Amino acid sequence: MAIKEAEPIQIDVREQFQPYFEGDVKKVFQVEELSLWYGSNQALKDISFDIKEKQVTAIIGPSGCGKSTFLKTLNRMVELNTNVKTSGSIVYHDIDIFDPSVNLVELRSAIGMVFQKPNPFAKSIFDNVAFGPKIHGVRNKKKLKEVVESSLKRVGLWDEVKDRLNESALSLSGGQQQRLCIARCLAVEPEVILMDEPTSALDPISSAKIEHLIEELKELYSIVVVTHNMQQAARISDHTAFFLHGELIEYNRTDRMFSNPQDQRTKDYVSGRFG
Amino acid sequence: MTNAALIKKKRNVQLMWVTICATFAVITVGTLAFLFYWIIVGGAEVISWSFITQMPEQNMTAGGIWPALVGTIYVSLLTIAISVPLGIGAAIYLNEYAKQGRLVRLIRLSIRNLSGVPSIVYGLFGLGLFAATFGFGRSLIAAALTLAIMVLPWVITGAEEALKAVPRSFREGGLALGATKWQTIRQLVLPSAIPGMATGAILGLARAAGETAPIILTGAAYFLPIIPHDIKEQFMALPYHLYILATQHSETATVRPIAYGTALVLIILVILLNSVAIFIRNYYRRKNELL
Structure with a gap:
């Protein structure tokens, strides 16, 4: 009796582990040899890495390591400072954001x-969220109301404020204010959300709410979050970049970064030996 | 020295300085109170509704001060109408748009120094430029333009300070949402800056209303018992009227009570104008805080 040769079983490993295959996840930013100077003081040195779409990328590092500067470079807010010079490129989809035509x-x-x-602006809760759509040309009252409601619902603030939308946003608690600011940002329908230590001014309960929110939001948005709370980075991010003295020391999947850091300095930092 | 003696000495030194500072405060407030008292006592004799609303008569020895009051109000309002838009525009440009560097610092220094120029110099400047060169003649508009230039440093400096006081986070928040610079300034920065800007305008207004030298040269009339109907007409003004009654009149002793009355009305007018401006400032401040 002839034994039929078994057909090789085909397992597509890539499909199973898709989220973890870096090659398959689209990039939203491609940072290449980015350097930045404040006057003669170099704040970022030759940074190159890709930021993945619809993932949470955490940027960690001690104070003054350039992590906030890097974040603000991604939407060119860094240029509000005087005497800022950059070299290298940040490609957002197909466009270099430093291109003069941008x-x-x-x-x-x-x-x-x-x-x-x-x-929050010194305006009502409603006007804070409606500010973005309004400046981008939405005039229709009904449309504005819809945007405000859906944005506030998405950040879980709607039930808390729906009866006092005309009150000053400054009357909200710190945590509520931060969620309002996130709602205000969502109302413009961005693709990427940059967060600069979004919980560092908040109490633990408000922080937990924001962290939870970040995990929900990554379904729809690419998120880059600067934090000096390493536990937070470990909890919420898919990828982590470690900055030190303006240099990118290590960039990896978050789980690997924290369980098996490649660089000694990363090892020291994530184990809490300095920073 | 023992500890107790040291404590005692410290307390005495403290007491001495508190006393000195308090004395200075009393001297300042006392002078002002004395001035007010003198003017009120002197002016109370003549002041009445008809004093305010009548034309001066019989070579200014009788009647009221109506045209001088109206003239001062007109010229002050005109001054503010000219200097506030100019000043706020300049402040926005200098503070928000101009590249901060040597040139802007020089401009800012010049503006500050302009507030120290004697008012007679502004008067001569206005006479030469607005009355003669621009051909406005000696008139309301020439005087208002001159006063406007004179109060501009106050308005610009007040507006710049107000803009600087707006939190940077408002600007960042606006720009990060994709607002243009102008949208950010217009909708987020200016509303917060209005109270401070009003303060600068108040200072300017108070100075414009009380100023004498520039308007003598550029449009105030010695005696003109009519209400101006056109900005190219001359006008009477309270401070100049007061100056004439007190020093230039042939019978200064006879008209002394009218002079006191004029001084009182001028002071009340300035206080009223300031109160309105302060009310506006507080209104916006409250609105910003509470909505």
Whole structure:
């Protein structure tokens, strides 16, 4: 009796582990040899790595390592400082964001930002969220209401504020203000959200809410978050970049970064030996 | 020295300085109170509704001060109408748009120094430029333009300070949402800056209303018992009227009570104008805080 040769079983490993195959995840930013100077002081040195689409990328490092500067370079907010010089490139989809033809209004509409200290405007809750759509030309009252409601719902603030939308945003608590700022950012329908230590000014419960929110938001948005809380980076991010003295020391999947760092300096930092 | 003695000495030194500072404060406030008292006592005799609303009569020895009051109000409002838009525009440009460097610092220094130029110099400048060169003649508009230039440093400096006081986070927040610079300034920065800008305008307004030298040269009339109907007409003004009654009149002793009355009305007018401006400032401040 002839034994039939077994057919080789085909397992597509790549499909199974798709989220972890870097090659298969689309890039949203391609940073290449990026350097930045404040006057004669070099804040970023030759940074190159890719930021993945619809993932949370955490940027960690001690104070003054350039992580906030890097974040602000992604939407060119860094240029609000005087005497900023850059070299290298950041390709966002197919466009180099430093190209003279880039329209900053469009760039910043697509790449939203949430700041370290909640910065609601001295306007009503409604007007804070409606501000973005309004300046981008939405005049229709009904449409504005819809945008405000859906944005506030997405950040879980709607039920808390729906009866007092006309009150000043400054009357909200710190955590609520930060979620309002995230809602304000979402209302512009960005593709990327940059967050600069979004929980460092908040209490632990508010921080937990924001972290939870970040995990929900990554379904729809690419998120880059600067944090000096390593546990936070470990909890919420898919990829982590470690900066030190303006250099990118290591960039890897978060789980690998924390369990098996390649560089001694990363090892020291994530184990809490300095920073 | 023992500890107790040291404590005692410290307390005495402290007491001495508090007393000195308090004395200076009393001297300042006392002078002002004395001035007010004198003017109120002197002016109370003549001041009445008809004093305010009548034309001066019989070579200014009788009647009221109506045209001088109206003239001062007109010229002050015109001054503010000219200097506030100019000043705020300049402040926005200098603070928000101009590249901060040597040139802007030089401009800012010049503006600050302009506030120290004697008012007679502004008067001569206005006479030469607005009255003669621009052909406005000696008139309301020439005087208002001159006063406007004179109060501009106050308005610009006040507006710049107000803009600087707006938190950087508002600007960042606006720009990060993709707002243009102008949208950010117009919708986020200016509303917060209005109270401070009003303060600068108040200072300017108070100075414009009380100023004498520039308007003598550029448009105030010695005696003109009519209300101006056109900005190219001359006008009477309270400070000049007061100056005439007190020093230039042939019968200064006879008209002394009218002079006191004029001084009182001028002071009340300035206080009223300031109160309105302060009210506007507080209104916006509250609105910003509470909405």
